Amino acid sequence: MYIMKNYYKEIFKRKSFHFFIGGEPTTEEDVKQINEFIKTVEPLYPDIKTEIRIVKEKETTCHRGADYCILFYSEPKEGYLRNIGYIGEQIDLYLTSLNIGALWFGIGKTREKEIEGLEYVIMIAFKRMPEGSFRKDMFKSKRKPLEEIWAGEEMDIANIVRFTPSACNTQPWFVENKDNTLEVYRYKKPGKRGIMPIDKVMFYNRIDIGIFLFILETCLREKDVKYQRELFADLSDAEVEKTLSAKYKM
Numbered sequence: 001m002y003i004m005k006n007y008y009k010e011i012f013k014r015k016s017f018h019f020f021i022g023g024e025p026t027t028e029e030d031v032k033q034i035n036e037f038i039k040t041v042e043p044l045y046p047d048i049k050t051e052i053r054i055v056k057e058k059e060t061t062c063h064r065g066a067d068y069c070i071l072f073y074s075e076p077k078e079g080y081l082r083n084i085g086y087i088g089e090q091i092d093l094y095l096t097s098l099n100i101g102a103l104w105f106g107i108g109k110t111r112e113k114e115i116e117g118l119e120y121v122i123m124i125a126f127k128r129m130p131e132g133s134f135r136k137d138m139f140k141s142k143r144k145p146l147e148e149i150w151a152g153e154e155m156d157i158a159n160i161v162r163f164t165p166s167a168c169n170t171q172p173w174f175v176e177n178k179d180n181t182l183e184v185y186r187y188k189k190p191g192k193r194g195i196m197p198i199d200k201v202m203f204y205n206r207i208d209i210g211i212f213l214f215i216l217e218t219c220l221r222e223k224d225v226k227y228q229r230e231l232f233a234d235l236s237d238a239e240v241e242k243t244l245s246a247k248y249k250m
């Protein structure tokens with residue numbers, strides 16, 4: 001069975017292919033390999049049932065020139081959105097390692113809204129792209145400055161986790177490093193109105209936090225930092241600034 005060992009270097013190379021222009025057709029062999037990989041992903045919550053299906057892009061409302069879309073379905077249990085983010089980011093980075101371009105596509109819809117009682121959550125579109133079309137300098141990507149997402153003692157990884165992808169680039173995370181513990185919060189700037197309606201913001205930002213936790217853990221592992229993770233329920237839709245998501249005791 002395939003084991004993906006080096007997610008870390010793919011963080012620098014990944015990007016969203018908002019439009020898949022050029023590239024080569026994704027082969028059936030690629031799809032088979034991706035399906036094999038999907039069997040090996042590690043969930044954040046092993047007890048939440050999920051289903052992941054690959055369909056042709058034309059079976060969805062995604063028209064970005066991709067070949068296929070990966071559809072994520074889940075039991076709607078506490079933590080299910082960050083679980084999907086955490087799993088999906090493993091796939092995003094794996095696709096990057098194969099020179100397959102990807103796009104988390106939140107606004108996408110699909111015909112099958114439910115599979116065996118599991119709800120449709122989100123999709124990732126993909127197509128094989130030329131190696132040269134991937135990211136060349138991650139540090140040039142548009143992101144919040146470090147001081148807006150990190151407090152307490154700085155770590156090298158802070159300047160890497162900053163580049164985690166998020167819906168509409170909202171970057172809804174905040175980390176506090178104190179007493180050898182990283183506290184990760186879902187962050188919502190008070191009163192700030194973006195282009196997304198508030199219920200959508202709450203939905204996507206919980207997926208974003210799962211993506212962030214996976215990138216953060218990948219960076220900690222790369223630096224050989226041992227940690228114990230504790231996850232916290234994030235159930236309230238109240239518009240508070242910071243909601244504790246996870247703690248990493250180092």
Ligand SMILES: Cc1cc2nc3c(=O)[nH]c(=O)nc-3n(C[C@H](O)[C@H](O)[C@H](O)COP(=O)(O)O)c2cc1C
Pocket residue numbers: 014015016017018103104105106107108141163164165166167168169204207208211
């Ligand atoms: C959960 C999620 C949903 C997203 N949904 C969309 C979408 O519907 N349409 C789109 O064009 N991009 C979508 N994106 C891509 C983001 O706009 C992109 O990740 C962000 O701007 C950062 O850019 P980068 O991924 O190239 O680093 C989504 C990203 C995430 C993580």
